[in-house]
Amino acid sequence: MSKDTITVDNLVVERGGKRVLHGISFALQPGAISTLLGANGAGKSSTVMALSGAIPTASGSVSLGDFRLTGLSPDAVRRRGVAMVPEGHRVLGQMSVEDNLLVSVLERGAAARRDGLARAFAIFPELEARRHQLAGDLSGGQKQMVAMAQAFLAKPRFMIVDELSLGLAPAIVKRLAEALTLAAQDGIGVLLIEQFANLALGLASHALVMERGRIVFDGSSQTLRQQPDILHGAYLAV
Numbered sequence: 001m002s003k004d005t006i007t008v009d010n011l012v013v014e015r016g017g018k019r020v021l022h023g024i025s026f027a028l029q030p031g032a033i034s035t036l037l038g039a040n041g042a043g044k045s046s047t048v049m050a051l052s053g054a055i056p057t058a059s060g061s062v063s064l065g066d067f068r069l070t071g072l073s074p075d076a077v078r079r080r081g082v083a084m085v086p087e088g089h090r091v092l093g094q095m096s097v098e099d100n101l102l103v104s105v106l107e108r109g110a111a112a113r114r115d116g117l118a119r120a121f122a123i124f125p126e127l128e129a130r131r132h133q134l135a136g137d138l139s140g141g142q143k144q145m146v147a148m149a150q151a152f153l154a155k156p157r158f159m160i161v162d163e164l165s166l167g168l169a170p171a172i173v174k175r176l177a178e179a180l181t182l183a184a185q186d187g188i189g190v191l192l193i194e195q196f197a198n199l200a201l202g203l204a205s206h207a208l209v210m211e212r213g214r215i216v217f218d219g220s221s222q223t224l225r226q227q228p229d230i231l232h233g234a235y236l237a238v
């Protein structure tokens with residue numbers, strides 16, 4: 001196991017008194033894009049929220065290398081190198097694009113802030129021209145770019161993206177997908193939740209399929225594409 005592998009071991013999560021994850025186990029590798037697929041209510045969001053510290057776990061563990069992330073706050077998980085891009089391209093609407101980006105630079109000092117902005121604008125040049133605009137006035141696609149740039153600025157080892165393409169135009173989705181591919185080429189591990197399975201399987205090398213709080217497939221995207229029954233079954237199992 002690489003020291004940078006995320007290992008999820010027998011994770012159990014309960015929400016509203018109901019068990020929604022029934023002891024799931026899987027691993028995520030650095031430099032690879034993994035996708036987590038499944039029908040509405042299968043448990044994808046619960047999984048990523050548990051990974052990022054946003055909801056508590058009943059039992060089991062999440063580790064990055066030898067370091068146990070289970071029980072840490074979302075901020076502490078982010079500081080250990082796991083950045084989350086939540087569903088719905090959320091930004092701080094009353095703040096400028098630039099200030100939205102700067103709040104995500106973890107290091108102190110003017111040089112780190114300057115470098116951070118330069119990195120964000122290198123990934124998404126379209127944000128530079130809008131740096132002084134209120135983030136709330138951006139289009140949905142531009143907000144998603146800000147949300148993804150915020151994750152990049154934390155210099156993560158892993159990025160978890162919940163619903164990449166939701167409500168966005170295909171041209172924007174292509175830009176966001178390219179940024180994720182480049183991130184993986186840079187060694188960042190990516191976990192992608194995506195409603196369009198074809199898009200997700202085109203980007204990811206590794207796929208996980210969930211059904212009613214359980215992992216029912218863990219293997220290569222190529223294998224999953226060759227076995228369409230698994231995906232069809234999972235999307236019908238609600």
Ligand SMILES: Nc1ncnc2c1ncn2[C@@H]1O[C@H](COP(=O)(O)OP(=O)(O)OP(=O)(O)O)[C@@H](O)[C@H]1O
Nearest residue numbers: 015016018020038039040041042043044045046047
């Ligand atoms: N806040 C909550 N309180 C209680 N139960 C919840 C809560 N949010 C989700 N659930 C339940 O947890 C289970 C898993 O839902 P989850 O949102 O993780 O699935 P999902 O695969 O992400 O689906 P979707 O794509 O619809 O978000 C479902 O049975 C759902 O009803």
